[in-house]
Amino acid sequence: MSDPVATLPSPRSAADVFWDDSRPPLWFNPSLFLSPVFDSESFISDLRTFVPFDTLRSELRSHLSSLNGELVDHINRDYADFVNLSAKLVDIDETAVRMRAPLLELREEISAFRGSVEDAHVARASGLNQRNDTGAAREVLESSLDAFRVVSKVEKLLQEQQDGATMRESQSILLERIASELNRLKFHMTHAQNLPFIENLEKRIQSASVLFDASLRNCFIDGLNNRESNVIYNCLRAYAATDKIKNAEEVFRTTIVAPFIHKVIAYEAYDGTLGDGLENDYRQIKLFVARDCKMLLEISSTDKSGSHVFNFLANSILKEVLSEIQKVKPGVFSPGRPTEFLKNYKASLDFLAYLEGYCPSRSAVTKFRAEAICIEFMKQWNVRVYFSMRFQEIAGGLDSALTSASLVFLQDSDSDKRSSPTLMLRQSVALLESLRSCWKEDVHIFSAADKFLRLALQLLSRYCNWVSSAVNARKSNASLTPGCEWAVSATAEDFVYVIHDVNCIVSEVRGDYLGLISHYLSSCPSEVLDVVRKSMLQGVESLENVLPLVKKTIIEVIVDKSVEELSQLKGIAATCMMSNKPLPITHSPYVVGLLRPLKAFLEGDKARHYLTHETREELLLGTLTEMTRRYYELAAGRLSDARKTETYLQKSRQNAQKRAGAAASGVTDHNVSGTEKMCMQLFLDLQEYGRNISALGLNPADIEPYCSLWKCVAPPDRQNTISV
Structure with a gap:
């Protein structure tokens, strides 16, 4: 093993002996090397601006030597412990083997327990499935048996109903009971579908249903003809129980309503021609409803009776009325004759309101209006085309008067024909008559009130344009529009009539005419009435703004x-x-x-x-x-x-x-x-x-x-x- 001291760097030069390693220059900061965002190029470029490159290189080498020395010192300080580490680690493999044995044993036990749990879970699930299948099969079997018993019971009850000479009320009670059984049978059939046993019962079930329908129909008709409320009530409950509501409505329509409606709608006028008026027809139908239908309508609208699902007003009475009108009097729906159309339309609305009077609540009225036959009945009345006809009639009359080449002055003999005795021009009278026509009883339709209001504003605008165009025609040399020719040769007195009539129209619209509109729209919310009032006042204001032009024209003429x-x-x-x-x-x-x-x-x-x-x-x-x-x-x-x-x-x-000369220069003219x-x-x-x-x-x-x-x-x- 080599001595770590041998790795120390070589001694510095003689010039470095006197340098203090612990005190680097102020411009050199070694801590910057530890920054995570340290960039060597930026570090060198920043220092080179005020430190020579050789000095910087020398300082970096000095710092490197210092770091190497610190590294050697750390190694020498812990070197003994590092060398003794291998001597202390003995018998490590044996210890690991002894620890691994119990762990493997525990793993095997856990695996065995998990397998037994999964087997138990599978067995339990299989048992539950078998139990469910058994329960379902039992239910199907019970439903099949119940269906068989119900079919037999229904057949027996129907036989009793046919054989016995019982009272109608008893028959209706028995039929209601049969209906309840048929409803049970329907339930059992739903739970036992596609079974051969049930398929064999279908013919018997169908035969019983046909026989029940015929018996219920006859009993219901007898109850209606004899006005037996209990019989009717029981039959309606039977129809409701078997979900055959349409059948009851159709029976009432064809047997009670249709014969009378056919006789009434086929009414002929006294002159032998087929009358298209519906007012008299509706009057007779109302009497019929009050006399022959009131009992059934009251029974079907009784609270908690179960009969509220029926809608005889719409699907029996109104349906038959509409069908008969379409076959016998289709001309009543044609707006080509506006007066007759409006009369029949209002009579029809009154008839619908009469039928709604038999509805016991607002929800019932809403249900009645939402019925398909009621919607179809209202679609027959093309109010849009009717308004177009009235529009042409009203606006055409005013336009014809305003396109006249001259002012038409009212004579004294015409005073009894004026809509207002103060107006002096036929054009102004035509405007006021057209405005009032929009809200006449024999013209106005409430459902088209917005259209008639727009028409009234258009009439005011048309008259306003007529006056302003005539005034402007005096100043321009362009071709005159129809209705403006009179202004070219008009006198100041002629324009006096225009001012007078405009003032009268403004006063009339702001007063009685606006009150007339408010009267017809009195059922509307106050917010709607405010909008209508503001619209009309704006239209009148536009007409009033024409007066300064007319006055200016009078001034120019004079x-x-x-x-x-x-x-x-x-x-x-x-x-x-x-x-x-x-x-x-x-x-x-x-x-x-x-x-x-x-x-x-x-x-x-x-x-x-x-x-x-x-x-x-x-x-x-x-x-x-x-x-x-x-x-x-x-x-x-x-x-x-x-x-x-x-x-x-x-x-x-x-x-x-x-x-002339200087002598004349002294002469002065004192004149x-x-x-x-x-x-x-x-x-x-x-x-x-x-x-x-x-x-x-x-x-x-x-x-x-x-x-x-x-x-x-x-x-x-x-x-x-x-x-x-």
Whole structure:
């Protein structure tokens, strides 16, 4: 064994003797080598920035020598114990053999016990399976024997029922008992299927079932014909016990309901033609139900009777009614004749409501409405097509009135024909009649209330577009849409009628018409009524928003007439530019005619009778403002042209004087200029115009264009004070 000391590194150089190994340089940190994320390249690159490479290499070698020395010291410190380890480990194999023997013995015992447990488990499972098979076979055997006994018992009871001349009530009790046995037989047959013994019984079972059905049918019919409630009750329980509910409903339909319905639906009118009306038919059917069906309906709806599974209302009465109507009177379902269709539809709804009156609870009503025959009955009434017919009728009537090329004024002779005596135009009357038609008793259908509400809003929108399109037609040169031709040549008085009718329609819709809709929809929740009310008010608001356009059109019509008088301003300019014309002292004649069209309009019968005071005041201010604006533009333009002309002439005279010589340069023209004369004339005219405005009840100073024109023509000393 070699000496561990021999592995020590060679002595350092003489220069290293004086170096202290326990104190590395401050820039060298050996603990960084122990970091799990230590990277040699990063370590060297970081130190080379401020330590020479040779110094770094020398320090690393020094640290390596130090580590080697520490390793040798550790080996030398524990070397003796390492050498003595092999001497202490003796007889290890023998000890392992002695420990392995009992372990192997224990393993064998555990394996033997596990095998015995598995054998016992298999044996127990086999016994349980045999027991289950035996039990199942026993059950099948018992079910077969019970089935045989029940079949024999049923045959015996049926024989007794046929042979005995017992009362109907006793027969019904016996039949109910047989039904209970047949129900037991059904149970036993389910548990003993595919057995030869049971297959041999099937013919007997089938024969007994046919005989039972016939006997039960006859007993049920007898009970119905003789109105024996106990017999009916027992028969219904028998039908329910054998799960033959449809059979009972069909027996009642074919034997009791069908003969009467066939006789009623085949009703002929007094004139010999086949009547398509259902109202009288339903009236007779209601009497029949109350007289001949009430007992059965009450029995089948009795609480805890077991008969609630029947639905004679739908599957017997309604089914037969629908079948007979489809065969005899299919025309009642055609919406091509809207009036007759609606009458029959409402009569049918009333008939359904009558049948629902026999339902003892809300759940029963829900069940009745969910029946396939009830759903089929409602599908026959095509409400959508009916509404389309009414839509064409109502909307077509309004559209025909609104496409007229001229306004149609109502005459006094038509006053008794108006839907509202305040309306003046046939177009407006057509709108109100169409709106009211949506909610008439002989037109409206509650199930289509949303469609009729949308139609009413569309009617308002159509009338609103008619008014706005007519107003816009006066301004555009494009091709006129049908119904707007009248607006091109319409007078201000014609538009007064439009304003009057729009106001009347708005008032009517917000008042009585909205109350009419609320009355028809009174059964709806308050949230629905609020939505309907808001929708109608929005439609009316859209119509009301057209009024400012109509008023503006009236103003334009009046102003266009008045502007014709302003053409005389051309003569004023020519006259005032004459040098020998004296300074004007009175207003021009044309001023009197400027407001004549406005005054005639406001004092006319139509404006006074069909316009409110607020509307007349609004039209007065709007007309005067627009009229004065045009007056200002035309006068200011003429005055500007006159000043330019005068300036040009003055420059021409000055140039001529310069050419004539210096002697003429001292001559000064003290005459009043043509522009000054024109300003004075316009000022006098404006004062008279202001007096005419005051006569109409307005202050001229409140009209902005008037103030602008005053400053344009008034003398300098009077520009800040407007006085007429």
